[in-house]
Structures are given as structure tokens and as C-alpha cells.
Amino acid sequence: MASTSGSVGAEVTGETCSSLAKSSLPPPRPKSPPEYPDLYGKRREAARVQMLEREIGYLEGEIKFIEGVQPASRCCKEVSDFVVANSDPLIPAQRKSRRHCRFWKWLCCVPCLSLASFCCCCQSECSCHLRKPKCCNCTGCNCAGSKCCDGSCCSNICCCPKPSCPSCSCFRGCCCWCPDLSCCIPTCFRSCSRPSCLNKKSSCCSCNCKIRWSSCFKCPKVRLCCCFCNCKNLCSNPYCLAF
Amino acid sequence: MSVSELKERHAVATETVNNLRDRLRQRRLQLLDTDVAKYSVAQGRSPVKFGATDLVCCRTLLGHTGKVYSLDWTPERNRIVSASQDGRLIVWNALTSQKTHAIKLPCAWVMTCAFSPNGQTVACGGLDSVCSIFSLSSTADKDGTVPVSRILSGHRGYVSCCQYVPNEDTHLITSSGDQTCVLWDVTTGLKTSVFGGEFQSGHTADVLSVSISGSNPNWFVSGSCDTTACLWDTRAASRAVRTFHGHQGDVNTVKFFPDGYRFGTGSDDGTCRLYDLRTGHQLQVYQAHGDGGGKLPVTSIAFSASGRLLFAGYANNSTCYVWDTLLGEVVLDLGELQDSHKNRISCLGMSADGSALCTGSWDSNLKIWAFGGHRRVT
Numbered sequence: 001m002a003s004t005s006g007s008v009g010a011e012v013t014g015e016t017c018s019s020l021a022k023s024s025l026p027p028p029r030p031k032s033p034p035e036y037p038d039l040y041g042k043r044r045e046a047a048r049v050q051m052l053e054r055e056i057g058y059l060e061g062e063i064k065f066i067e068g069v070q071p072a073s074r075c076c077k078e079v080s081d082f083v084v085a086n087s088d089p090l091i092p093a094q095r096k097s098r099r100h101c102r103f104w105k106w107l108c109c110v111p112c113l114s115l116a117s118f119c120c121c122c123q124s125e126c127s128c129h130l131r132k133p134k135c136c137n138c139t140g141c142n143c144a145g146s147k148c149c150d151g152s153c154c155s156n157i158c159c160c161p162k163p164s165c166p167s168c169s170c171f172r173g174c175c176c177w178c179p180d181l182s183c184c185i186p187t188c189f190r191s192c193s194r195p196s197c198l199n200k201k202s203s204c205c206s207c208n209c210k211i212r213w214s215s216c217f218k219c220p221k222v223r224l225c226c227c228f229c230n231c232k233n234l235c236s237n238p239y240c241l242a243f
Numbered sequence: 244m245s246v247s248e249l250k251e252r253h254a255v256a257t258e259t260v261n262n263l264r265d266r267l268r269q270r271r272l273q274l275l276d277t278d279v280a281k282y283s284v285a286q287g288r289s290p291v292k293f294g295a296t297d298l299v300c301c302r303t304l305l306g307h308t309g310k311v312y313s314l315d316w317t318p319e320r321n322r323i324v325s326a327s328q329d330g331r332l333i334v335w336n337a338l339t340s341q342k343t344h345a346i347k348l349p350c351a352w353v354m355t356c357a358f359s360p361n362g363q364t365v366a367c368g369g370l371d372s373v374c375s376i377f378s379l380s381s382t383a384d385k386d387g388t389v390p391v392s393r394i395l396s397g398h399r400g401y402v403s404c405c406q407y408v409p410n411e412d413t414h415l416i417t418s419s420g421d422q423t424c425v426l427w428d429v430t431t432g433l434k435t436s437v438f439g440g441e442f443q444s445g446h447t448a449d450v451l452s453v454s455i456s457g458s459n460p461n462w463f464v465s466g467s468c469d470t471t472a473c474l475w476d477t478r479a480a481s482r483a484v485r486t487f488h489g490h491q492g493d494v495n496t497v498k499f500f501p502d503g504y505r506f507g508t509g510s511d512d513g514t515c516r517l518y519d520l521r522t523g524h525q526l527q528v529y530q531a532h533g534d535g536g537g538k539l540p541v542t543s544i545a546f547s548a549s550g551r552l553l554f555a556g557y558a559n560n561s562t563c564y565v566w567d568t569l570l571g572e573v574v575l576d577l578g579e580l581q582d583s584h585k586n587r588i589s590c591l592g593m594s595a596d597g598s599a600l601c602t603g604s605w606d607s608n609l610k611i612w613a614f615g616g617h618r619r620v621t
Contacts, residue, residue: 066274080288090598
């Protein structure tokens with residue numbers, strides 16, 4: 001459409017265009033995005049303030065409370081009086097004669113019927129283990145004291161069928177923990193946590209890493225290796241592996 | 244109110260809180276006119292002296308194939324449950340050393356275990372963030388797998404400690420890495436109360452340990468990585484009754500004193516402390532000297548029946564100091580006795596009648612210690 005203000009056939013110049021543009025809407029200019037109200041941040045901040053103001057109330061109450069509190073010496077007296085007034089099986093009073101020692105020794109050498117007889121024979125070849133009426137067959141067993149067959153004897157290596165399983169324990173008829181008796185190593189269960197365990201079919205333990213974690217979580221205070229079989233990132237805390 | 248106004252109020256409130264805490268700390272210092280050790284010395288208390296064979300290892304419980312992390316006694320019947328890195332709970336007859344149950348756990352990363360008051364169920368928890376309940380009357384398959392009776396789920400972090408409420412088989416309390424403690428109804432599996440949390444007054448870091456009062460089961464104390472211990476009343480969960488300051492490191496373990504009005508703590512700062520519940524006073528600090536300046540973290544504690552002895556396990560090979568709580572002195576180290584553990588002692592537990600102490604260790608064993616001689620105490 002020919003401009004009415006310009007000569008016919010004249011080249012349309014920028015000036016001509018700008019005059020045309022001035023007569024219409026102003027050119028769009030980029031604007032900053034609108035400031036939406038930060039409701040979440042405001043509410044969170046308000047909650048924190050409320051929590052602090054509540055804490056102020058509690059602290060003021062605590063200061064009032066402590067005005068009427070007894071000094072520590074009264075509490076120390078209560079502790080001392082309690083300790084002295086109560087007997088303690090681990091700190092018995094002295095017995096007057098050696099007959100008592102014989103009594104404890106006799107009691108130690110019969111089947112214990114109560115925890116009160118959880119004593120050990122003094123001056124006995126069975127110094128740290130009670131003499132049992134029945135001993136398991138401890139031939140070749142690593143029992144402490146040759147004539148004193150502790151009840152736990154059967155849980156020791158004498159029952160494990162495989163000499164190569166020195167660290168395995170026995171339970172109810174000598175079964176080692178590991179399903180594969182040829183490989184009883186203490187680290188059997190720990191190795192299940194390694195990522196490579198997933199693809200191993202027969203290893204020393206059944207590495208069915210059934211626990212699925214969607215992501216590694218922060219190492220807890222106890223410094224656990226928190227990443228399981230399908231977790232790609234090992235915790236950077238070197239103590240993680242100490243669990 | 245605008246965000247900037249809120250931030251200004253926040254700053255003012257923070258300063259007020261700090262000033263009030265300072266005033267409280269100063270006032271408490273004024274009330275600390277003595278401690279238990281000074282008082283006992285002034286009273287002329289004689290020290291406890293142990294002979295070489297007075298406290299001995301009477302039983303070694305063999306069976307776990309990994310580090311033992313937790314143990315608990317039954318209130319009666321002389322049984323112990325232990326939890327280990329090998330992913331199993333084992334129930335032991337403490338007298339005969341025999342295993343009565345070996346439960347393979349669905350999650351091997353267990354951190355805590357507890358016996359119910361009636362001795363018929365055990366609870367455990369760990370990295371799976373749930374507390375699992377097992378009935379000991381359930382039949383295990385040949386792998387030792389026992390079906391879970393109940394799962395208490397709801398924590399958003401690992402379960403570090405669990406304990407049944409005394410004389411209540413239906414309620415237990417857990418502590419967690421999510422900074423809260425929870426009172427559970429085991430029958431329904433639901434939370435009864437939550438103690439602490441993001442916008443509630445309580446711990447501000449992982450909670451590592453709980454101990455429930457035997458004389459008043461509505462009270463329990465918790466220890467946390469925020470270096471404090473808190474006293475809670477289960478009837479009012481909105482905030483801690485009292486917060487106990489003093490430690491300079493994570494509070495790893497808490498245990499009630501036998502009288503029910505005091506409790507002990509063990510911390511990464513290498514000290515054990517005795518606090519008074521009702522006044523909030525710190526009554527005694529038990530700090531070992533030597534071995535790194537007494538900075539060995541304390542992993543677990545237990546009191547003897549009278550409270551005269553405090554057993555404390557430390558984070559090095561087998562050290563377990565026996566403290567005379569009245570005089571504040573170490574009277575024995577179980578780690579130096581015959582048949583002691585070969586690695587760190589991670590958990591301790593006193594039998595209900597106080598006649599035996601059980602220790603659990605990273606050497607995969609549990610040991611039972613009892614009195615083996617006679618001694619005079621005046």
C-alpha cells in the first residue's frame with residue numbers, strides 16, 4: 001500500500017517505517033517475570049518465628065522454675081543415700097568365714113537354677129565356667145579348661161562338620177550359618193552389600209539383594225555403608241565401610 | 244506481614260532465645276554448689292576395690308558371625324536377645340548359653356533390639372527405618388526365617404534404638420535418625436505420639452538412644468547428635484519437659500539411674516554424665532584420663548542395681564570402664580580381665596536382678612560377667 005505521505009515510487013526508508021510504527025502500538029520490550037508471592041517461604045519463616053516465640057515462652061517458664069530449685073548438693077545427697085541403702089549383687093558385703101566361699105563354690109558346681117548363682121568357682125579348675133552335669137563330647141574341641149565342658153561347647157568348632165569353617169557357629173545340631181557349608185566366612189553376609197553381588201550366581205552366600213533403595217541416603221551417624229546392591233554412589237564417608 | 248518483617252522478627256527472637264539460654268545457664272551454674280564425687284569424699288565414702296577375680300566372665304555366647312550391635316535382657320527367665328551385623332537376632336538362655344531362637348531378619352542392617360516385658364516377642368530396627376516385631380512362638384523355617392508379626396513404619400530415618408514400655412507388651416518407644424522419638428501401639432501398628440520433629444520443640448539432630456523410667460513409665464529420656472539429652476512425658480508430646488546440656492559431642496547412649504530420678508549419658512566427647520531429672524542439674528562428669536586425653540567416644544552404659552557402679556563401653560578395643568559413681572573413679576577395666584572381648588564393646592545390659600552384666604562386642608561375641616569373690620564395702 002503506497003504511503004500517502006511519501007512520493008510515489010519512492011524507496012521506503014527506515015524513517016518512513018518508524019513513522020509508520022510510531023502511529024501503532026509501541027514495540028514489545030522484554031519484561032522481568034512478575035513477582036509471584038513466595039507463599040511457601042513466608043509460611044515457613046512464619047512457622048520458624050512462631051517456634052522461636054514458643055521457645056521464648058518455655059525458657060521464661062524454665063527461668064521462673066529454676067528460682068525455686070534446690071541446689072545440686074541436695075541431689076547429690078539423694079544419690080548417695082540411695083546407693084548406700086540398696087544392696088548390689090556385684091558388690092556384696094564381706095562374709096565372715098571361709099564357709100561362705102565353700103558355699104558359693106558348691107553352688108557354682110551344681111546346675112544353676114537362677115541368675116543369683118551366676119558366680120564362678122573360686123579356686124577351682126573350673127574357674128570361669130560352671131561345671132555341668134552333662135558335657136558334650138568335647139574331643140578335639142576348643143573348650144577352655146580340659147575338664148570343664150561348658151554348655152556352649154557344642155556351639156563351637158567341634159560341631160561344625162567342615163574343618164574349613166573355623167568361624168562358623170553351630171545351632172541346633174551343628175549347622176553352620178552359611179547355606180554353602182564349604183564356605184563359611186564371617187564376611188559372607190557383608191559381601192551381599194556389594195553391587196557386584198547381584199550378578200553372581202553361586203557365591204559364599206545367597207546374595208539375593210532383595211532390599212531395593214531408590215536412592216542413597218545420607219550416611220547415618222553410625223557410619224554405615226548405606227548403599228545397597230543397586231545403589232550406584234558409595235557414601236563418601238570412609239567410615240561407611242566400618243559397619 | 245512481609246517476609247522481610249518476618250526475618251527481622253526471627254533475628255530478634257533468636258537473640259532473645261540466646262540471651263535467655265545464657266541466663267538459664269548462669270543460674271544453673273550458681274546452683275551447682277558441688278558434685279557427687281566431692282560430696283561423697285566429704286562424707287568419707289570408701290572406694291570400691293575389685294580384686295583380680297572379683298568380677299569375671301562367666302559365659303561367652305558364641306553364635307553370631309558379625310559385630311554385635313545391641314542386646315536386651317528379659318525382665319525374668321534369664322534370656323537375652325542380641326542383634327548383629329550378620330542380620331540375625333539370636334535369643335539366648337543366659338544360664339546355659341544355648342540359643343533358643345535365631346531369627347533371620349528381612350533387613351540385615353539392624354541397629355537395635357528389645358524384649359517385650361512378657362518375653363514372648365522381640366522387636367528390632369535399623370536402616371530400613373521400621374521397627375519389626377517377631378513372636379517367639381512362631382515357627383521358623385529351616386533358614387531361621389520367622390514371619391514378622393507387625394511392622395511399625397512411619398519413621399523417615401533409621402531406627403537407632405527401641406525399648407518396650409515397662410509392663411506394657413503393647414507399647415514401645417523408638418528413636419530415629421529423623422530427629423524424633425515415637426510411641427507405638429504394637430497391636431495396631433500405629434503411632435500413638437511423636438516426640439520432636441521439624442516444627443516441634445525437641446532434638447535438632449539424629450536421636451540415638453532412649454531409656455524409659457522403670458519407676459514412672461510415662462517418662463523417658465533420649466540422647467541425640469545435637470549433644471543434648473531430653474526428658475519426655477508420654478502424656479504431653481508437644482515438647483520436651485527438659486533439655487539437658489553439657490556434652491560437647493553426640494550423646495550416644497542414655498540409661499536411667501536405678502532410683503528413677505536420675506539418668507546417665509555417654510557421649511562422643513569421651514565423658515559419661517549423671518543428670519537429675521527434676522532439677523536439670525548435671526551432678527557428675529565421669530571422664531577418663533590418658534588414652535587420647537579421655538576423648539574416646541562412649542558407646543554404651545549400664546548401672547549396677549544400687550547405682551554404685553557405672554559400666555561404660557568405649558570405642559576402642561575392648562575397653563569397658565567400671566566407674567565408682569559416688570567417687571567418680573575408674574575401679575576396673577573389663578577389657579583387661581581374663582577372657583575379655585577382643586574388639587569394641589558396642590552394647591551393655593544389666594540383668595533384671597542386677598547379678599550379671601552382659602556385654603556385646605564387635606568381636607561377634609556376647610559375654611556375661613558376674614561376681615566371683617567376696618569384698619567388703621563400708
